[in-house]
Amino acid sequence: xxxxxxxxxxxxxxxxxxxxxxxxxxxxxxxxxxxxxxxxxxxxxxxxxxxxxxxxxxxxxxxxxxxxxxxxxxxxxxxxxxxxxxxxxxxxxxxxxxxxxxxxxxxxxxx
Amino acid sequence: xxxxxxxxxxxxxxxxxxxxxxxxxxxxxxxxxxxxxxxxxxxxxxxxxxxxxxxxxxxxxxxxxxxxxxxxxxxxxxxxxxxxxxxxxxxxxxxxxxxxxxxxxxxxxxxxxxxxx
Numbered sequence: 001x002x003x004x005x006x007x008x009x010x011x012x013x014x015x016x017x018x019x020x021x022x023x024x025x026x027x028x029x030x031x032x033x034x035x036x037x038x039x040x041x042x043x044x045x046x047x048x049x050x051x052x053x054x055x056x057x058x059x060x061x062x063x064x065x066x067x068x069x070x071x072x073x074x075x076x077x078x079x080x081x082x083x084x085x086x087x088x089x090x091x092x093x094x095x096x097x098x099x100x101x102x103x104x105x106x107x108x109x110x111x
Numbered sequence: 112x113x114x115x116x117x118x119x120x121x122x123x124x125x126x127x128x129x130x131x132x133x134x135x136x137x138x139x140x141x142x143x144x145x146x147x148x149x150x151x152x153x154x155x156x157x158x159x160x161x162x163x164x165x166x167x168x169x170x171x172x173x174x175x176x177x178x179x180x181x182x183x184x185x186x187x188x189x190x191x192x193x194x195x196x197x198x199x200x201x202x203x204x205x206x207x208x209x210x211x212x213x214x215x216x217x218x219x220x221x222x223x224x225x226x227x228x
Contacts, residue, residue: 030214031214033216033217035217035219040202040222040224041221041222042115042117042204042206042219042220042221042222043155043204043206043217043219044219045216045217045218048214048215048216050214088154088155090217097143097160097208098145098157098160099145099157099217100157101147101154101155102154103153103154104153104154106152
């Protein structure tokens with residue numbers, strides 16, 4: 001199945017700054033989800049936004065969805081060193097019950 | 112919250128041997144589990160969908176005889192890498208939903224790092 005693309009591939013920022021990462025996908029979706037992966041570990045679900053929603057917040061996370069452009073963004077505000085991880089978007093564009101993951105953004109937050 | 116346990120976390124095996132990886136949903140029942148494979152610094156590639164009580168659904172290009180999946184109960188799915196070769200070395204991750212519905216997140220195990228020597 002086709003994967004979505006994320007950019008940037010890698011992002012390095014200072015603690016306290018905001019981090020924005022983008023995700024694009026190819027076909028229609030019911031929802032888009034963002035996950036975080038610490039090195040060598042499984043993924044942790046962060047937030048889900050439905051296709052009829054445009055923006056969603058959860059703590060320091062803000063997700064937007066533009067279905068006309070088939071794109072989404074994840075904003076992490078006031079970043080912390082502990083936010084250092086890889087971030088993946090995922091959609092159900094493969095159809096059915098499965099998720100298709102994007103290429104991921106490696107975020108590094110430096111003290 | 113929903114917890115998925117995956118075991119072992121690391122395994123080293125010799126070429127030609129088989130390795131079994133277990134994925135358990137600890138506090139919920141999972142009629143469907145998903146097996147992913149991840150290469151270093153790359154994304155997750157879905158290998159197969161494991162269905163309780165029936166055959167797994169494999170993605171295109173994944174050899175079903177190479178990667179045997181068994182989902183004998185509502186809380187356990189296993190992936191067996193048969194006759195492993197060095198190119199099978201990878202990070203394997205399982206996941207499941209704690210309730211049905213497309214608008215629900217996946218819960219992931221912590222993955223298994225397989226190294227075939």
